[in-house]
Amino acid sequence: MTRQQPTSRHGERGSISIWLVTTGFAMIVLVGLAVDLGGQVHAQQHARAVADQAARTGGQQLDAAVAVRGDGAVTDTHLARQAATAYLTASGLTGTVAVTGGTTVTVNVRDTYPTTFLGIIGISSMTVTGRGQARITRSVEGVEQ
Numbered sequence: 165m166t167r168q169q170p171t172s173r174h175g176e177r178g179s180i181s182i183w184l185v186t187t188g189f190a191m192i193v194l195v196g197l198a199v200d201l202g203g204q205v206h207a208q209q210h211a212r213a214v215a216d217q218a219a220r221t222g223g224q225q226l227d228a229a230v231a232v233r234g235d236g237a238v239t240d241t242h243l244a245r246q247a248a249t250a251y252l253t254a255s256g257l258t259g260t261v262a263v264t265g266g267t268t269v270t271v272n273v274r275d276t277y278p279t280t281f282l283g284i285i286g287i288s289s290m291t292v293t294g295r296g297q298a299r300i301t302r303s304v305e306g307v308e309q
Contacts (some may be wrong), residue, residue, distance in 0.1 A: 196281025211294030221296035222248030
């Protein structure tokens with residue numbers, strides 16, 4: 165008995181190749197999504213940390229005359245903005261600084277995370293933001309005054 169060779173079906177030729185290309189592209193996009201979203205989270209944490217530190221730096225700029233008289237702890241608004249902005253500049257980021265009530269320094273930071281893989285599907289960068297706030301208080305023996 166002779167065995168017959170299976171006949172090839174011309175309609176299915178190359179279907180495996182298309183499937184491999186499609187799944188390969190989907191896997192690259194999924195890996196890219198994981199890598200770039202992780203990078204975005206890291207950039208977001210960095211922006212928040214810089215905003216926090218800039219706010220603390222601004223909050224340390226007290227109005228010396230008021231503090232020496234014992235009238236409380238109040239920021240020197242001009243120096244606070246200047247110090248926080250200088251911290252942002254040294255960190256390589258840009259943002260806004262606001263001093264409210266003489267006791268609260270708020271810093272908002274905006275940065276861009278350049279993607280590594282998602283450029284394949286047209287996403288070349290992601291925006292990240294961070295917000296930090298410092299409040300000046302006066303305490304005596306651990307009790308806020």
